[in-house]
Amino acid sequence: EVQLVQSGAEVKKAGESLKISCRGSGYDFPGYWIGWVRQMPGKGLEWMGIVFPRNSDTRYSPSFQGQVTISADKSISTAYLQWSSLEASDTAMYYCARVRGHQLAQNWFDPWGQGTLVTVSS
């Protein structure tokens, strides 16, 4: 069974750094892109970016480029989303998801991780 298991909830202060994780199992982890999606409280889904674990190629949404870093360690089948300096506006649920499809322009997310809630206090 293909599964993505995310790290637990985090409570941080503004200005702190943070790295959350997403571990994949049940499939060839290096061979599939992994994406991150933000959902702020009471709001919709926002596409943040994706990483290809085999060669660490990344694509970001212009809205998130420079704001976060997406990476992966194929040796432990884990993808990461990190911040160097959190802001209160980073408070949200963050989901990882595996990318399916033969090319990025025709891709979809399946399955999804359970989500990691990040709370940042000012």
Add this chain to the structure above:
Amino acid sequence: QSVLNQPPSASGTPGQTVTISCSGSSSNIGINTVNWYQQLPGTAPKLLIYSDNQRPSGVPDRFSGSKSGTSASLAISGLQSEDEADYYCATWDDSLNGVFGGGTKLTVL
């Protein structure tokens, strides 16, 4: 403001057919395939439709997707109370990479 426009809400009574629209442009829906996700309250999103009109294994055939030009639609027939959820369209944009619609909250009356 999302690149893909969805109505914020939709509603129907049990047994009815409800359609949710998703309007984009020539740089996204017009040239790339559309996917739909269902998010039940308090849970992670789940893939509902991919590649415009394909259903993953386990998704009832009451759910169907279609696309024409720069717009796509999700139809839910035989509406059931458990269909009450948020629905999101998504696609690839040649300038922005991946994009989601703003989401539609479906209420079963």
